[in-house]
Amino acid sequence: MAKKLVNVMNTSFRDGFQSVYGARVKTADFLPAVEASVEAGFTHFEAGGGARYQSLYLYCQEDAFDMMDAFRETAGPGANLQTLARGVNVVGLDSQSSDIIDLHAKMFIKHGMTTIRNFDALNDVRNLSYSGRCIAEAGLRHEVVITLMELPPGCSGAHTPEFYMGTLEDILDDGVPFDSICFKDASGTAVPSKVYETIKLARQRLGDDIHMRLHTHETAGVSVGAYKAALDAGADGIDLAMAPASGGTSQPDFIVMWHSLRGTDYVLGNDSDEIDVDKVVEAEACFKECMKDYFLPPEATAVEPLIPYSPMPGGALTANTQMMRDAGTLDQFPAVIAAMSEVVRKGGFGSSVTPVSQFYFQQAYNNVVLGPWKRIAEGYGKMVLGYFGKTPVPADPEIVALAGEQLGLEPTTRNPRDINDEDPNKGIEPARKMLADKSLEITDETIFIASALKEKGIAFLEGERPDGVRKIDASAGAAPASGGANAYTVEINKRKYEVEFDGGKATVNGRSVDYSIAESTAGAGGAKVATGDGEVVNAELAGQVLRLIASEGDHVDEGDVLLMLEALKMEIEVKAPCAGTVTSFFVSGDEAVAVGDALVEIAS
Numbered sequence: 001m002a003k004k005l006v007n008v009m010n011t012s013f014r015d016g017f018q019s020v021y022g023a024r025v026k027t028a029d030f031l032p033a034v035e036a037s038v039e040a041g042f043t044h045f046e047a048g049g050g051a052r053y054q055s056l057y058l059y060c061q062e063d064a065f066d067m068m069d070a071f072r073e074t075a076g077p078g079a080n081l082q083t084l085a086r087g088v089n090v091v092g093l094d095s096q097s098s099d100i101i102d103l104h105a106k107m108f109i110k111h112g113m114t115t116i117r118n119f120d121a122l123n124d125v126r127n128l129s130y131s132g133r134c135i136a137e138a139g140l141r142h143e144v145v146i147t148l149m150e151l152p153p154g155c156s157g158a159h160t161p162e163f164y165m166g167t168l169e170d171i172l173d174d175g176v177p178f179d180s181i182c183f184k185d186a187s188g189t190a191v192p193s194k195v196y197e198t199i200k201l202a203r204q205r206l207g208d209d210i211h212m213r214l215h216t217h218e219t220a221g222v223s224v225g226a227y228k229a230a231l232d233a234g235a236d237g238i239d240l241a242m243a244p245a246s247g248g249t250s251q252p253d254f255i256v257m258w259h260s261l262r263g264t265d266y267v268l269g270n271d272s273d274e275i276d277v278d279k280v281v282e283a284e285a286c287f288k289e290c291m292k293d294y295f296l297p298p299e300a301t302a303v304e305p306l307i308p309y310s311p312m313p314g315g316a317l318t319a320n321t322q323m324m325r326d327a328g329t330l331d332q333f334p335a336v337i338a339a340m341s342e343v344v345r346k347g348g349f350g351s352s353v354t355p356v357s358q359f360y361f362q363q364a365y366n367n368v369v370l371g372p373w374k375r376i377a378e379g380y381g382k383m384v385l386g387y388f389g390k391t392p393v394p395a396d397p398e399i400v401a402l403a404g405e406q407l408g409l410e411p412t413t414r415n416p417r418d419i420n421d422e423d424p425n426k427g428i429e430p431a432r433k434m435l436a437d438k439s440l441e442i443t444d445e446t447i448f449i450a451s452a453l454k455e456k457g458i459a460f461l462e463g464e465r466p467d468g469v470r471k472i473d474a475s476a477g478a479a480p481a482s483g484g485a486n487a488y489t490v491e492i493n494k495r496k497y498e499v500e501f502d503g504g505k506a507t508v509n510g511r512s513v514d515y516s517i518a519e520s521t522a523g524a525g526g527a528k529v530a531t532g533d534g535e536v537v538n539a540e541l542a543g544q545v546l547r548l549i550a551s552e553g554d555h556v557d558e559g560d561v562l563l564m565l566e567a568l569k570m571e572i573e574v575k576a577p578c579a580g581t582v583t584s585f586f587v588s589g590d591e592a593v594a595v596g597d598a599l600v601e602i603a604s
Helices: 012-021 027-040 051-058 064-075 098-110 126-137 161-174 192-206 223-233 254-260 277-290 314-327 330-346 356-369 378-385 397-407 416-422 428-437 444-461
Strands: 004-010 044-049 080-085 115-118 141-147 180-184 211-215 237-240 266-270 487-492 495-502 505-508 511-514 535-538 543-548 561-567 570-575 580-585 598-603
Touching: 004 211, 012 027, 012 044, 012 051, 012 080, 012 314, 027 064, 027 277, 044 051, 044 064, 051 064, 051 444, 064 080, 098 126, 098 416, 098 428, 098 444, 115 126, 115 180, 126 141, 126 161, 126 416, 141 161, 161 192, 180 192, 192 211, 192 223, 211 223, 223 237, 223 254, 237 254, 254 266, 254 277, 314 330, 314 356, 330 356, 356 378, 378 397, 428 444, 561 598
Parallel strands: 004 044, 004 237, 004 266, 044 080, 080 115, 115 141, 141 180, 180 211, 211 237
Antiparallel strands: 487 495, 495 505, 505 511, 535 598, 543 561, 561 570, 580 598
16 A cells, blocks of 8 residues: 655654743754755655744844745755744734735735745634735745644533634635645644544545645644544645753654554655655754753653643743743742633633733733732733634633723723724834834835834834843853852742843743842932821732832822833733822833732822
8 A cells, every 4th residue: 555645744843842842942953954854855844933023033043034034945946845834923923914814915925935834823714815816926825723632521611613614614714725734733732533523524625636734743642643643534745843842841852753663654754755754863863962052841741631621732831831930920820721621611721822822821920919700811802802813712701891980991792903903002104213212224024014013013123132032051050169058049020030140140930040149239329218297008919010100200190100010921011009199109111010019009
């Protein structure tokens, strides 16, 4: 019997990086592994998009368009280089207007990409329609997506084979052009039997000519079984990664999948050629050498049995744990994951993939830290109110009402793109103005950067490029010449930080940072202290001060915004608890704060 060639996309350098390293990997460090992968026979790579777009600007000191150019040069002109887009969000931190969605496709083909995989976490085809047409019209291959996950035990109403076939019919009825279709399970929770039935029904509906593939993660421990079920049902391709960016929160390893298919009719390859597993072993050795200096979070390599109860995607899990590790709040992660189950149950069953997965996590974090449903996270609130599209089932009415009250918004059924097109702060012209106001070069690339990343994109273009890459300091464990202790556990506001000092560097919770020590001037009046005559506003969440809104001496009313914090990818407004005069700010922009830190004092 003839063997069936299974088309493999190598996800190591996008989803692998995002799932294992929080997407924070520098281009020059991994290109030798791309070259080794090409020599092993890979011709289909995931080369960007998703969080690997913004992470390069925010953490890696690099331009994502430069990275894509370098990837194309290394992979060669014939490689199928694929990126990931989030429908109307494309690769931005927020959903975008029509002109930016169109510009996204034009910029990505200009910088060497071949295919864009395009998904919407709510499976609202309105969010795929225009973006898919822009991708096709730009000359790219459009891989349209139906997003999968398993509902928490005891839930029903969506995420069944019949539900997914309804989404497929919506795609076909809309007429959006596509070259292939992917069933994408970012949390790795869809059970193999459901995967089998879904793809079998899709194959019957679409016929034999449409390329169909499954994407999943190993987080819940069933990825190999899901892939085998997909292949038996008629899928043409699957996504695999290479060590050290494989398994755990990432895709299963190529060698693991190869081994699981031994003795079957399936072989793994690209185009018409089988990939030589011995050469993959050599490529993985090269890749491990490339990544040997990067901090590998232990949670990235683990299977988490409780993920089916709280479907956190692998691509978001390590990004969140790393942010919590930096903030000294990692001890709260198990409680947040446990709280996610209720958040998913009440949120309308959007698939747990960006941005919805982050909405779930943010709301669960708020519920743990601030109390159940005391504060609705903005993204979660807008989702249940309909501002990102229609959720698969209606969200809990009490949560919808609470979100509307806290955010000051009415529920909507409007097309999200129409809302974005009416927003004066979104689109090419507002981005152009942001650039002009800062006397920055105006090109299609800088316009897209400014629109996708807002103030952070402008800061990058101005030269503010903080290094957020987490590498291991090989000398951190060495004893200093003086023979004194150089490793400490520092507890601040009940949060523990593991700190090591050596040679002018400090390693804090696995991250190498510069430090300096100087004599305190607090005793001489250098530090601000509360007067005791006003009300002190303390940080409810650990995070980073983005900007101060009010100024010392300002009169504020109750509810006025005093400053903005960033925590777990959220921008959080810190509001005045009472009317009065701002007497002191105890923090400044870019300053890290812990739970309970004093932020501002208001005298009534």
